[in-house]
Every structure is written in C-alpha cells, then in structure tokens.
Amino acid sequence: MQLSELLKSPVRVQRCAGRVIQTELVVQIDQRDIVPGDIVYFSPGDLFPGDVRLLTAKELVVSQSSLTGESGTMEKIANIREDRRTPLLELKNICFMGTSVVSGSGTGLVISTGSNTYMSTIFATLGKEKPPDAFEKGVLCASYALICIMVVVVPVIVLSDYHATHNLSESIIFGISVAVALTPQMLPLIVNTNLAKGAIAMARGRCIVKSLSSIQNMGAMDILCIDKTGTLTMDRVIVIHHLDSWGFPSERVLKFAFLNSYFKTELKGPIDDAILAYVYTNGYRFQSSKWRKIDEVPFDFIRRRMSVIVETDLNTILDDTCPGIETASCVITKGALEEVLNICTSIEQIDSGVTAALTPEDRSRVLQKSEELSNDGLRVLGVAIRKMKTKNISMSNYTAIESNMVFLGLISFFDPPKDSAKQALWQLAERGVKAKVLTGDSLSLAIKVCKEVGIRTTHVITGPDLEVLDHDEFHETIKRVTVLARLTPIQKLRVVQSLQKVGNHVVGFLGDGINDSLALDAADVGISVDSAASVAKNLADIILLEKDLNVLVSGVERGRLTYGNTMKYIKMSLVANISSVISLLIATLFLRFEPLTPRQLLTQNFLYNIGQIAIPWDKMEEGYAKSPQRWSSKELPIFMLWNGPVCSIFDVATFLFLWFYYGAYRVSASEFFHTAWFVEGLLMQALIIHMVRTEKIPFIQDMASWPVIFSTITVTAVGIIIPFTPVGKVMGLTYLPLSYYGFLVILFLGYFTLGQVVKRAYILTNRQWL
Secondary structure, three states: OOOHHHOOOEEEEEEEEOOOOOEEEEEEEEHHHOOOOOEEEEOOOOEOOOEEEEEEEEEEEEEOHHHHOOOOEEEEOOOOOOOOOOOHHHOOOEEOOOOEEEEEEEEEEEEEOHHHOHHHHHHOOOOOOOOOOHHHHHHHHHHHHHHHHHHHHHHHHHHHHHHHHOOHHHHHHHHHHHHHHHOOOOHHHHHHHHHHHHHHHHHHOOEEEOOOHHHHHHHHOOEEEEOOOOOOEOOOOEEEEEEEOOOOEOHHHHHHHHHHHHHOOOOOOHHHHHHHHHHHHOOOOOOHHHEEEEEEEOOOOOOOEEEEEEEEOHHHOOOOOOOOOOOOEEEEEEEEHHHHHHOEEEEEOOOOOOEEEOOHHHHHHHHHHHHHHHHOOEEEEEEEEEEEOHHHOOOOOHHHHOOOEEEEEEEEEEOOEOHHHHHHHHHHHHOOOEEEEEOOOOHHHHHHHHHHHOOOOOOEEEHHHHHOOOHHHHHHHHHHOOEEEOOOHHHHHHHHHHHHHOOOOOEEEEOOOHHHHHHHHHOOEEEEEOOOOHHHHHHOOEEEOOOOOHHHHHHHHHHHHHHHHHHHHHHHHHHHHHHHHHHHHHHHHHOOOOOOOHHHHHHHHHHHHHHHOOHHHOOOOOOHHHOOOOOOOOHHHHHHHHHHHHHHHHHHHHHHHHHHOOOOOOHHHHHHHHHHHHHHHHHHHHHHHHHHOOOOOEOOOEOOOHHHHHHHHHHHHHHHHHHHOHHHHHOOOOOOOHHHHHHHHHHHHHHHHHHHHHHHHHHHHHOOOO
C-alpha cells in the first residue's frame, strides 16, 4: 500500500475556484480523488477514472478489452440518444471505468466511481488475472503429485497401523498426521516472503513492483523487448534542422511546425516541446497570437500524424507566410514523413514559392534526404499545409481535411542515446537476457541508435515487411532479428506472442506509450515508467520511477535469487517429507506399534518448518544469477528419485540399528523407539537443509547465511534437549543413551558422504542442481 502511494495517475478535471466569484478551471488531480459530478477531459492513452457520460467527443475510439476480453475497439459518440434495449457495453455515449482511449479526445460527466462502477460489479464475482506462468503451473503440479502420494501412501499406513494396533481411530489420526507431514506447509510463507523481500529491495532502487509474481518472471526472463525512445535514448529531444524539400534551411517550415505544436492540445509530447523551445530560445517571432485555432485532428498510431486548422485576419498575412491563401485559413499537418507525403499532391518550389505537382522524383529526393538524416541518428518529421475556405470546413470528415496537401519540408530532431544504456544492455546480455528493439521510428534511425548502445543490427526488419510474410516465415524472422522498426501496436503484440509461444521464451516488455499497451499486457513481465501513459502504467507489472535500464539488471538478479531460494525450499521440503513418509511406511509395515505418535510426528514437522523459515534470507552461489532460471516440469520428479532414496536408506539403517542393537521392536520398548526415531528424523531434516541449499560441499566449500545457520542449530538443539524436558515427558519421549548419539554421528557422516556423491552424479547428469 505504501509503494502504491508513489504511483500517481493524474486526471484533467474541471473544478470551480474562488469563494466570491467562482471560476471554472481545468486542473490535474489524482484518479483516486475523482467524484461523481466531475467533468473530466481525456485524450489518447488515458484511462477512464469512473463510468462517464460523454459530453463531447472528437473522433473518439475506446478500447474495452479490459471488460470484454476482446482486442477490438469501439467508436464513441456524445450526441446520440441510445435505445433502452441496447446492451450496456454497446452504448456509444457511455465510457466505462478501466477502459482506455485509443485515439481522439473529449469530455465527460463522471456518473459513478469505485464500487458503484460497472467494472466493480463484474470483478466482484469474476476477477481478472493473467493465466498462470510456468512457476505457478509447476507448483500446482508438485501439489497434485503430493496429493497423489497421499492418496496412495496414507491408506496403506492406516491399514498397516490398524493391523498392528487394532485401534481404528488411532490409526486414522496417525494417517492424517502423516498426510500433514507430507504437506509443505511453509510454501506460501516462503514464496511470499521471498517475493516481498525482492519487492522491498527493488523499491530501494526506485522500482515499484505491482505484481509480486513478476519478480519470479524477471528471474526467468531471457528476452527483453524495449522501445527506443526514452529507454535507449534520453527522451530530451532537440531540433537540429528545418529544411525545405531540396534540403536547404527554411524558416517557413519551422513556422508552420511551430504553429502546429503551439495549437496542438491532445497528446502533446517531447517533439512539440522541442519545437517550441527552439523557436523561443532562438529569437523567432511567428506572432502566434494573431492566429486562431478552429479545430485539430488528433494523432493516432495508424495515421502517425496530426493536424491543426487555424485562421487569421487577412491583414496579418501580408508577408509571405502563407502565399496563395486568400481565405486566411489553412490546415497544418505534422507527422511521420512517409505518412505526410502520402497525403500530399503538391510541393512548394524553392525559388518562386509557388506550388507544383508532387512527382515521384520529388518524393524520392525527399526520402533520400530523410534517409541521410536518419543515418546520422536524427528523427525526421514532415510538414505540409493546405489552404481552406472557412465556410466549407466540415469537422465530421477528417480524411477529406488531410488530403491534397502541399508538402513544405522536413524538420529533424536529435534524442541522444543514454550513457547508461550500453552498460546496462551489456550486463543483461552477460546474464543471458537478449534485447530486441521494437519501435515505431524509421529503420535507419533505429539502427543508428542501436549501434551506439551496442545492440547487434545484423538482422533487422520493418513493420510493412513483416506484414507480407507468411505464418512460418514470420516466426522464423522474429526469432532471428534484433531490431524491428515502423511497428504498429498490433505488430508489437504479435512479436511478443511469437517469442512466447513459438520461441518458448519468457518475454519482458519495456514501454511507456499508448502504442505499447497491447504488448505490455501480453508480456510475461510488463515494465513501464512513472511518466508513462495511464494505460501503460495500469497494464505494467513493474513501474520504474526512473528511466534507467540498470534498475532492470538488479531486478533480474533479484528475481533469480528469489527463484533460487524458493526452489531450495521446494526441493528440500519434498526430499525431506517424502523420504520421511516412505521411512514411516516401511517402519509401520514391520512394527507392531506406530513409529511415532501423531503428537510427536506433528511436533517434529513443526520444528522442521521453523528451521526452514530463514531460507528467504539465505544467499545464493556466485554464478547462479548469471543465467535465466526457469521452472522445468520434469526436474522435480527426477530430483526426488535421485535424492529421496538416499535419506530413506539412512532412516532404514536407523530402524535396523534400533531393532537389532537395542531390541526396540517390542511394544514395551515403543517409547524408546519413538524418542530415537524423533531425534534422528529431526536432525536428518535439519542436515537436508544444508545438503540441498548448495551444489558445493556444505560447511566446507560453502556456508549458509547466518540466519539459516542459527535456525538449524536452534532446531537441532531443541531436538536433542526436548527428551530431557517436561515437554518431552508429556509427548511420551524418554532419555536416550550416549551410544545412540555416537551412532547418529556416524550415520550423518555416512549420509553427508553418500549425499555428496549422489549430488555430484546428479549435477553431471542434469547440468544443474537448484
């Protein structure tokens, strides 16, 4: 809850200010402070903070996938009266909490928030969660395996005990105790403590973990898909060139780019800030106050451009600002160069200022100049205008407005690569995480930036080229390429899904834009930044408070350490519990009494669990975090088959020693047998902790952390002392002779030696331990 306080989701809302004369102001407040009756303003990337009745809507397209589960979008209209029989999710004048704006803008009246929203009524009974990952599936399979063992072993133990004691109720209680002992009760505690420790450690590194399970996935992540802007670059854009169609500096291009950015209100970004800053700091006087905005066509990721419609008085354009525009109204379009060229039919001549038809040679020349600038690491946008008659402006047909444009020129920007990006990517590669760049920018610009930060650019491709590939070619190409440019949001989603399903990778995705939202939701680990669009932050599992890839390096290491300590518990718990139950089964078949009473068995199990409670504070071996750690469904059964019988062998050796040396097979000696078996079992399980936690020789080549050492020493001491205490008498335990403790020393040395031999053989065969 404290970490979530660091995440803010600002919403633009209309509020009244002033005690005597109230003035309506548009202010930004946190989403949690929205109340019914507020009038909210929204633009692409915004999440609706409640259920909203539209007041105005401009080309508004909304994604309702959070409610419907479908990836499609829906157009919303304010001025419409819906029929009462229209299904709720098909209402065009209502937007629901949790849905997001894909394109367009508008205003709306908040009619319900919190538990009164439509989303709340759905998820109060259903809930929406990501499908279980490999680790969760593995834990589930292990749990089912233990249940199957219970179903087989427990009835046999109950029947064997009943055959020996002829006391059905005691036999059933003993069988239930065995089932409890077989259950890894500490698993939820160990897993969640591990994850919580990881979340706290990452929070110190300015990284907020929204989903604890994502830490586990970061440890398994072997591919990181990243957006270029703001991740590999500093996201501090500066204007470098403003050129006409022949490549010469042009103040006219800068002026219209400035007017476009100045009057733009929806989805204003670093590009617009850079243009405004360049104009103001270099002393240009473009007299924006003499122009009036009529309307704008918002940016979206399909058109990849935006337009403003402006007008001015005739006497203010006596200069050559807008030649040939007698009506004093014009459309100014700025966007991706190819998309701007696609809507242009004319080009402005450099010498006379008149327009001529846009020829293929002109288009080729402009694109070639853009390629040269992109190869220098610059981002290029196109600028175009069109004269209009004010009385003929139809705001309902934006396609007609953005047509028959006159191409003015291009404007270039530089977004310098981050100094820390190259080092962070190198560290990730060292840890087995490959980086792939998924960007909407041009290919040449993406290649330039990737080369500077050390990403291989041998295999690259663009979105349009991906579209023409068939199914098999697509997946083969995705496996091979490292840089993918000019991608649409849907293409980013397909890339992530291909890597997951066909490549069998655990995929992380780092993005902060609206166009990244689909990929963020599909990735195993969705990563965003605090300054990201609301929809991106909402879908991400991890939020970086600073745009620094080095935070991810520590996150990957933390995820692997978390996984390692969790696997320690699961493996040592399964080995100890299953070998103990098998030993109990063997002893029950031969004895005429229970090897341990239910009270003793549960106490032994409880003390063993206490000994394991410090595992989240244990350390991992030095090289463990150097490679991705991923759950294998075949690994646990093989691990149990290798290591479980070793413990059972020494339990049986103890049984034989008690039988033949002490003659403890008689009913009269049951109390002695119980005590000896209780102490041996508890000390054996404590030793298993140290044997399983490292692939090296415990106590010699590798020492556990002091919390683990302290907990196991404490449990061992309690196990030895308890027979001499009043508690031991209540539990039915008795004193043990010194000779038995001498036998235990020899027994544990034997287990230590044989266990280490089996461990080395297992590692040589399976190439890993934990």
